[in-house]
Amino acid sequence: MKNHESNVVGPDVMLIALAASIPNAAVLGGFLNLSSSQIKDTNNWIDSIRASSPTRTRSSSSSSDNQDKINSWMLYHPSALNMFDQIAYNMKGKKIVTFLDYDGTLSPIVADPDKAFMTKKMRATLKDIARHFPTAIVTGRCRDKVYSFVKLAQLYYAGSHGMDIKGPTKSRTPNKGNDKALLCQPASKFLPMIEEVYKILLEKTKSVPGAKVENNKFCLSVHFRCVDEKCWAALAEQVRLVLNEYPKLKLTQGRKVLEIRPTIKWDKGKALEFLLESLGYDNSNDVFPIYIGDDRTDEDAFKVLRNRGQGIGILVSRVPKDTEASYTLKDPAEVEQFLRRLVQWKRSSTQ
Ligand SMILES: O=P(O)(O)OC[C@H]1O[C@H](O[C@H]2O[C@H](CO)[C@@H](O)[C@H](O)[C@H]2O)[C@H](O)[C@@H](O)[C@@H]1O
Numbered sequence: 001m002k003n004h005e006s007n008v009v010g011p012d013v014m015l016i017a018l019a020a021s022i023p024n025a026a027v028l029g030g031f032l033n034l035s036s037s038q039i040k041d042t043n044n045w046i047d048s049i050r051a052s053s054p055t056r057t058r059s060s061s062s063s064s065d066n067q068d069k070i071n072s073w074m075l076y077h078p079s080a081l082n083m084f085d086q087i088a089y090n091m092k093g094k095k096i097v098t099f100l101d102y103d104g105t106l107s108p109i110v111a112d113p114d115k116a117f118m119t120k121k122m123r124a125t126l127k128d129i130a131r132h133f134p135t136a137i138v139t140g141r142c143r144d145k146v147y148s149f150v151k152l153a154q155l156y157y158a159g160s161h162g163m164d165i166k167g168p169t170k171s172r173t174p175n176k177g178n179d180k181a182l183l184c185q186p187a188s189k190f191l192p193m194i195e196e197v198y199k200i201l202l203e204k205t206k207s208v209p210g211a212k213v214e215n216n217k218f219c220l221s222v223h224f225r226c227v228d229e230k231c232w233a234a235l236a237e238q239v240r241l242v243l244n245e246y247p248k249l250k251l252t253q254g255r256k257v258l259e260i261r262p263t264i265k266w267d268k269g270k271a272l273e274f275l276l277e278s279l280g281y282d283n284s285n286d287v288f289p290i291y292i293g294d295d296r297t298d299e300d301a302f303k304v305l306r307n308r309g310q311g312i313g314i315l316v317s318r319v320p321k322d323t324e325a326s327y328t329l330k331d332p333a334e335v336e337q338f339l340r341r342l343v344q345w346k347r348s349s350t351q
Pocket of ligand 1 (some may be wrong): 141
């Protein structure tokens with residue numbers, strides 16, 4: 001039951017969302033003309049926003065029911081920590097490249113996006129990982145912003161959902177200069193449009209308490225996390241109305257966030273392919289990419305790995321989700337443990 005297009009929220013879905021949750025539905029019903037299946041879609045959309053970043057267990061099912069669901073999901077997506085020995089066996093003799101999402105993977109999800117800091121322990125582990133393997137941060141964030149959180153010059157950074165890729169400013173090989181640092185910005189012509197929409201959205205959403213618009217350079221985020229659930233649909237409607245005027249932009253959905261981005265065929269999966277190619281591994285059989293992420297946008301990268309039949313995708317989640325990832329980790333603390341084991345394994349296997 002995998003629907004990888006489902007993270008694209010079309011204008012109709014937004015309208016439906018609005019109709020289902022605004023009390024004065026009659027006013028809207030006049031021009032929306034909703035069918036019952038559309039209303040069901042609305043509820044699905046609201047549910048999906050809620051489920052994308054659950055804050056509580058559902059009261060409709062007992063905790064043992066929930067545990068049963070988690071257990072059966074884990075049969076198909078086991079813990080990467082529990083399966084480490086098998087993963088290590090498959091990695092043997094291969095060139096490992098690590099790809100890491102930022103929010104929810106390296107840093108915990110917090111209410112204020114400006115305060116999504118990594119722990120010192122995570123930074124130290126990341127530094128070690130980058131010492132042993134080419135490592136990229138692949139994020140929806142603005143590249144400069146994520147760099148200000150991670151602060152490691154030896155990594156690759158793919159910001160704006162992979163639309164802003166830059167190679168390391170510090171060479172991994174001592175005494176080797178890095179004069180021709182890699183740079184890939186496939187959506188650069190959209191920059192003025194994104195700036196324009198950012199200003200409009202700031203203005204249009206300022207009356208919604210808790211709403212936050214974040215400028216991620218080649219894409220924008222409209223945050224719902226601190227908005228009263230009753231206002232979600234109204235906020236979504238504001239966004240939709242603005243985007244109606246910009247058909248070259250599309251909406252995708254993340255964890256309590258709507259993401260606005262150019263309609264170009266570029267995503268985290270393309271960024272992963274681009275980076276592997278830049279590293280000289282496009283036609284290589286002995287590369288083993290490891291991609292760790294927690295969000296729907298990471299599914300594009302998991303899918304690329306599955307199609308290539310190379311490496312592994314690891315989803316960071318405590319709750320069952322549709323995913324193309326093979327393994328799971330519960331939270332950033334487990335991600336740190338997994339990365340640390342990877343470093344230890346590399347050290348012991350090269351001795
Ligand atoms: O690709 P990612 O690195 O996962 O970035 C996706 C979005 O992450 C951030 O928002 C999420 O994390 C925030 C801080 O924990 C949280 O407040 C928010 O609810 C989450 O959706 C970031 O702020 C967005 O711009 C990114 O698009």
